[in-house]
Amino acid sequence: MQPTKSYAAYNDRDDLKPYQFNRREVGPKDVQIDILFCGVCHSDIHVVRNDWGFSSYPLVPGHEIVGRVRALGCDVTSLSIGELVGVGCMVDSCRECSACKEDLEQHCEKGMLMTYGSPDPHEADRITQGGYSTRIVVDRDFVVKVPESLDVKAVAPLLCAGITTYSPLRQWKVKPGDRVGVIGLGGLGHMGVKLAVAMGADVIMITSSAEKGEDARRLGASDVLVSTDEDAMARHANSFDLLLDTIPVAHRMDPYVRLLKFGKAMVVVGITPAEINTGVLSFGRRIITGSLIGGIRETQEMLDFCAEHNVVSDVELIAMQDINTAYERMMRADVKYRFVIDMQSLKED
Incomplete structure (x- = not known):
């Protein structure tokens, strides 16, 4: 197991606080990513506050993740150590239903496995934990390549917004x-x-x-x-x-x-x-x-399109320790137009 630092919600009322947990070891088809930046989505607040009624705690939000490959499973040949990659709103699906076969994993008939807050198939009685953390381990098929030409910190919101x-x-x-x-x-x-x-x-x-x-x-x-x-x-x-x-x-x-x-x-x-x-x-x-996000193939297409046309989000970079203030400002629409967490601030904390 790999000790991982993060910020988490411990309930639906209190501020997010530091939380340490274990990521799974890298399996044959897995990619371990050192997280550089994670976007802050309004959905994070909804799930933290249990507005949609399915939240479990402790909960590490974050589904706009950009980082570099730290380790690869033995069956992963399409990525290399140090490569810039991203993870969006989902980390798995059934891969067998009609939607998945059409590269529309977000509409998986059995339900997509969300980056955070879903029952974790790899860990009994645990949920998936997201990108407000120093690292993540994800199946290769749900990792996208981020073009190096883009402003890395401004890429993160592309993976959702x-x-x-x-x-x-x-x-x-x-x-x-x-x-x-x-x-x-x-x-x-x-x-x-x-x-x-x-x-x-x-x-x-x-x-x-x-x-x-x-x-x-x-x-x-x-x-x-x-x-x-x-x-x-x-x-x-x-x-x-x-x-x-x-x-x-x-x-x-x-x-x-x-x-x-x-x-x-x-x-x-x-x-x-x-x-x-x-x-x-x-x-x-x-x-x-x-419409609901996009499939993995379309997400890669979007990133490549953004690289071709030099399109990224307008962002305000924050430290992990300022996340609760960022949530308050988001509720007042006081940001143009997305907060992005510099995860180095968590690594140095």
Whole structure:
């Protein structure tokens, strides 16, 4: 067993605190990674606070992991010691169901094995523990290669926020000249803008905060549509080829769906309650659909695309010891646009 330093939630109320546990030994198909950086996702807070009702403790969050290969199992030939790699939201799946066979492991019919908080098949009566830690051991098939040309600290959020927005843009075949609306400018929204612009789309940021307009344009948006301006919303009706809904709180969808052209889709990537009058779907044969991260092959494709177009997240680097303050700031939307933990701070603690 390999002693590992981390920060963990011990319950759903208190701050995260230091926690030491053992990672498993490297098996024949495993990769041991020394973690350099780990992104902080809003989902981390939901799971730490048990907002979704399935959390077990102690719990080490973190599913946006970038590091270097420290050790390889004897059957692993596609990676080398020292190589820069990443781990995202899942670390295994059944690999046998129809979804897995289509490289859509995130939709595994038996349930994907999440990077943290899932029953650990390697350790009885334990859960998987995530990237707020100094090292991790992962099956080779769930490790992606990170292009060395990218800013390493800014890569980590690509493994969740990046693939969450890239996947629907690819699924709905966004192409140069398409008019894409990104609803909400946060961790997901800012990646949606960057990636859609890199695909050649004409991207409009749709936000309730007019003051976000300048930043949206800096990210590449050609225009800003303020959703509380009824006249502006009416002028933009029936004009979008795709909408990406990243809003993280309960909201009504009707005003946004009316922006779609005939037969076009709004993809929801936030997991939150929402309401809609279905008449806006029937009149115009519009579509509302959802999307959940991406499979491993698509995640690798996304990283390679980002390297080609020099796309990374806008990040604020923090020490591991500042994670609780970061959580408080995230709840106030006080970050542009993702926190990333420098794991050297934990190694030196």
